[in-house]
Amino acid sequence: xxxxxxxxxxxxxxxxxxxxxxxxxxxxxxxxxxxxxxxxxxxxxxxxxxxxxxxxxxxxxxxxxxxxxxxxxxxxxxxxxxxxxxxxxxxxxxxxxxxxxxxxxxxxxxxxxxxxxxxxxxxxxxxxxxxxxxxxxxxxxxxxxxxxxxxxxxxxxxxxxxxxxxxxxxxxxxxxxxxxxxxxxxxxxxxxxxxxxxxxxxxxxxxxxxxxxxxxxxxxxxxxxxxxxxxxxxx
Amino acid sequence: xxxxxxxxxxxxxxxxxxxxxxxxxxxxxxxxxxxxxxxxxxxxxxxxxxxxxxxxxxxxxxxxxxxxxxxxxxxxxxxxxxxxxxxxxxxxxxxxxxxxxxxxxxxxxxxxxxxxxxxxxxxxxxxxxxxxxxxxxxxxxxxxxxxxxxxxxxxxxxxxxxxxxxxxxxxxxxxxxxxxxxxxxxxxxxxxxxxxxxxxxxxxxxxxxxxxxxxxxxxxxxxxxxxxxxxxxxxxxxxxxxxxxxxxxxxxxxxxxxxxxxxxxxxxxxxxxxxxxxxxxxxxxxxxxxxxxxxxxxxxxxxxxxxxxxxxxxxxxxxxxxxx
Numbered sequence: 001x002x003x004x005x006x007x008x009x010x011x012x013x014x015x016x017x018x019x020x021x022x023x024x025x026x027x028x029x030x031x032x033x034x035x036x037x038x039x040x041x042x043x044x045x046x047x048x049x050x051x052x053x054x055x056x057x058x059x060x061x062x063x064x065x066x067x068x069x070x071x072x073x074x075x076x077x078x079x080x081x082x083x084x085x086x087x088x089x090x091x092x093x094x095x096x097x098x099x100x101x102x103x104x105x106x107x108x109x110x111x112x113x114x115x116x117x118x119x120x121x122x123x124x125x126x127x128x129x130x131x132x133x134x135x136x137x138x139x140x141x142x143x144x145x146x147x148x149x150x151x152x153x154x155x156x157x158x159x160x161x162x163x164x165x166x167x168x169x170x171x172x173x174x175x176x177x178x179x180x181x182x183x184x185x186x187x188x189x190x191x192x193x194x195x196x197x198x199x200x201x202x203x204x205x206x207x208x209x210x211x212x213x214x215x216x217x218x219x220x221x222x223x224x225x226x227x228x229x230x231x232x233x234x235x
Numbered sequence: 236x237x238x239x240x241x242x243x244x245x246x247x248x249x250x251x252x253x254x255x256x257x258x259x260x261x262x263x264x265x266x267x268x269x270x271x272x273x274x275x276x277x278x279x280x281x282x283x284x285x286x287x288x289x290x291x292x293x294x295x296x297x298x299x300x301x302x303x304x305x306x307x308x309x310x311x312x313x314x315x316x317x318x319x320x321x322x323x324x325x326x327x328x329x330x331x332x333x334x335x336x337x338x339x340x341x342x343x344x345x346x347x348x349x350x351x352x353x354x355x356x357x358x359x360x361x362x363x364x365x366x367x368x369x370x371x372x373x374x375x376x377x378x379x380x381x382x383x384x385x386x387x388x389x390x391x392x393x394x395x396x397x398x399x400x401x402x403x404x405x406x407x408x409x410x411x412x413x414x415x416x417x418x419x420x421x422x423x424x425x426x427x428x429x430x431x432x433x434x435x436x437x438x439x440x441x442x443x444x445x446x447x448x449x450x451x452x453x454x455x456x457x458x459x460x461x462x463x464x465x466x467x468x469x470x471x472x473x474x475x476x477x478x479x480x481x482x483x484x485x486x487x488x489x490x491x492x493x494x495x496x497x498x499x500x501x502x503x504x505x506x507x508x509x510x511x512x513x514x515x516x517x518x519x520x521x522x523x524x525x526x527x528x529x530x531x532x533x534x535x536x537x538x539x540x541x542x543x544x545x546x547x548x549x550x551x552x553x554x555x556x557x558x559x
Contacts, residue, residue, distance in 0.1 A: 004435060005430075005435075006427070006430040006432040007432060007435050007436070009423065009426070009427060009430075009432075010432075010466055013423075013514070017513055022310075022313050022314045022316060022412070023313075023412070023413070023416055023419075023513070023520070024309060024310040024313035024314065024412050024416065024419050025310050025311070025313060025314035027310065027416075027419045027420060027422070027423050028306070028307065028310035028311075028314075028419070030423060031422065031423045031426045034423075034426050034427060034430050034432075035426055035429070035430065037430070038429075038430040038431070040429075043300065045303075045426075046299075046300050046303035046307070047296060047300050048299075048303070049299075049302070049303040049422055049426075050298070050299035050301065050304075050305070051295070051299040051302070051425075052421065052422040052425030052426065053282060053302055053303070053305075053306050053419070053421075054282055054286050054290070054298075054299070054302050055425070056417070056421035056422060056425075057246055057249075057282060057283060057286065057418065058242075058371050058373065058374045059417040059418050059421055060249055060414070060415075060417070060418060061245075061249070061373055061374040061377040062517075062521065063252055063253060063414070064245065064249060064252070064377050064378045064380075064382070065345060065377055065380065065381040065384070066252070066403040066406050066407065067252060067381070067385055067396065067400045067403045068342075068345070068381055069342075069406065070399055070400070070402035070403025070404070070406055071341075071385065071388045071389075071394045071398060071399035071402055071403075072338055072341055072342055072388055072392075073402070073405075074329070074394065074398070074399075075329075075330060075332055075333055075338055075392045075394060076329065076330075076332030076333075076338065077338045077339075077342060079332050080332055080335045080338050081339075083335070084339075111353075112349075114349045114352070114353055114372060114373050114376040114377070115346050115349050115353065116346050116349075118517075118518070118521065118522040118525065119377070119521075119525065120345045120346050120349060120377070120380065121346055122522060122526075123522070123525050123526060124342050124345070125342055125343075127526055143529075147528050147530060147533055148533070148537070150526040150527075150528060150533075151523070151526070151528060151533040151534045151536070151537040153526070154519075154523070154526060154534045154537075155510075155534055155537045155541070157522075158509075158510060158518050158519070158534075158538060159510065159538065159541055159542075162503075162506040162509060162510070163503060163545075166499065166502060166503065172471065173470075173471070173474075173502050174499075176471055176475075176502075177474075177498045177499060177502065180474070180475060180478055180479075180498065181494060181498070184479070184483055184487075186487070186494050189494060189495045193495045194495050194498070195499075197495050197496040197499035197500060197556070198499050198500075198502075198503070200500070200552055200556065201499075201545070201548075201549055201552065204545060204549070204552070205545055208541050208544050208548070209541050212540060212541060
């Protein structure tokens with residue numbers, strides 16, 4: 001029984017997220033229960049919370065980019081992006097996502113993952129472009145389709161960067177694997193070899209996601225048509 | 236060794252932006268929750284504004300305790316469900332949009348400047364003082380890019396940085412406490428580590444493996460990387476635990492698997508887990524909040540088919556490539 005106590009926080013998280021309780025509150029309860037079950041007193045727990053929270057401050061780095069996004073959107077960035085995209089008839093939502101996927105792969109392979117990202121490029125540029133392209137083709141988009149496209153923009157960035165940055169030999173993952181090998185006394189493997197073994201996974205990620213994206217434009221068209229055909233339903 | 240653009244300086248800048256949000260939000264008289272929102276953002280700015288100073292002057296124990304109290308207060312305020320803006324936010328009349336290039340230039344400056352930061356500026360030094368703090372390249376790159384783009388936006392549109400901060404409150408207001416989630420979850424990951432959660436997971440995984448098997452340990456290693464990453468929200472935290480617990484004894488030593496493909500592709504199994512978990516908040520939850528998605532799990536749902544498919548493929552890749 002004792003050995004399962006450290007896992008107490010996991011079912012709490014699953015239950016809390018499933019019940020759609022406030023995420024911060026769920027995290028606090030899961031942390032408090034885990035700490036308490038493992039013999040931390042209140043003061044030690046409070047200090048542990050504070051220490052780890054301070055140590056994770058770099059995760060709020062995206063705050064530094066929000067003001068300029070707010071400014072540009074105030075002046076009509078989305079309108080201008082729409083005008084740009086609408087003029088290009090070949091630009092469909094899926095094709096824009098595919099192109100972005102390839103560019104994002106390149107930033108990973110060359111070790112520059114920070115050059116793009118959820119706040120840097122997805123929110124201000126990619127999501128409005130994808131939405132505008134779909135709108136130009138299919139007319140006014142129903143809310144669920146809009147949500148789907150925005151989520152696809154975010155997903156595209158994540159999937160492309162996760163599986164491509166391992167190929168770059170100085171990326172954290174390769175260094176972590178290298179350090180693990182040295183700790184375990186396994187010699188004769190260079191970071192370059194580790195990086196090369198990241199290539200099959202990166203190619204598979206590209207293939208799988210492109211197959212899905214290739215069917216996206218048709219799926220949007222179907223959803224828009226179904227939405228128009230369906231009679232308006234109350235809330 | 237201090238840099239001209241230091242981590243401490245950027246934290247203070249984040250604190251100032253967040254604190255200004257608190258002030259800007261108070262002016263939205265249409266928002267019934269403005270006081271709770273202001274208190275929340277005010278509290279959230281404190282660890283950024285004073286965190287480093289307090290650790291120096293009060294000592295770690297007292298400073299961590301104070302930060303811990305802030306964390307508890309943030310979670311309780313968020314739990315009241317009244318941090319997110321409700322009602323009409325005061326809108327400034329939208330000006331006529333400036334020409335396209337004036338708007339797109341600052342937006343494109345963000346990725347271009349981050350690119351410059353990681354490639355060229357990271358190596359720049361004035362005498363002995365480096366220009367950029369290299370301890371945390373993402374933070375520095377985003378900070379420099381954010382400020383450069385903001386100044387360019389000021390020059391090209393005439394909108395001041397103060398207007399920018401005020402206008403970004405729509406982003407802060409809509410996203411609400413989801414913006415604090417990455418840090419809270421990283422904190423929870425820290426508590427899990429302190430509670431030796433890894434040992435329990437390892438114990439659980441190993442209990443299923445018998446001697447002389449090859450496929451089963453491969454599957455358990457791949458699934459274990461994905462599942463433990465889902466718990467921790469971070470593949471790097473899962474990797475040493477699962478690799479030392481399963482890959483090393485049962486596959487490398489037990490079955491003579493090649494370490495390089497096994498571990499490199501094992502890490503990718505972990506990334507499949509990252510795509511599936513709300514614990515990886517900065518990848519899955521913050522984007523959903525910033526893109527104003529009603530369904531906060533929509534990004535994860537869209538990623539799920541690709542992630543599950545890739546998990547199966549990566550496990551098969553290990554089996555095919557690590558034993559040759």
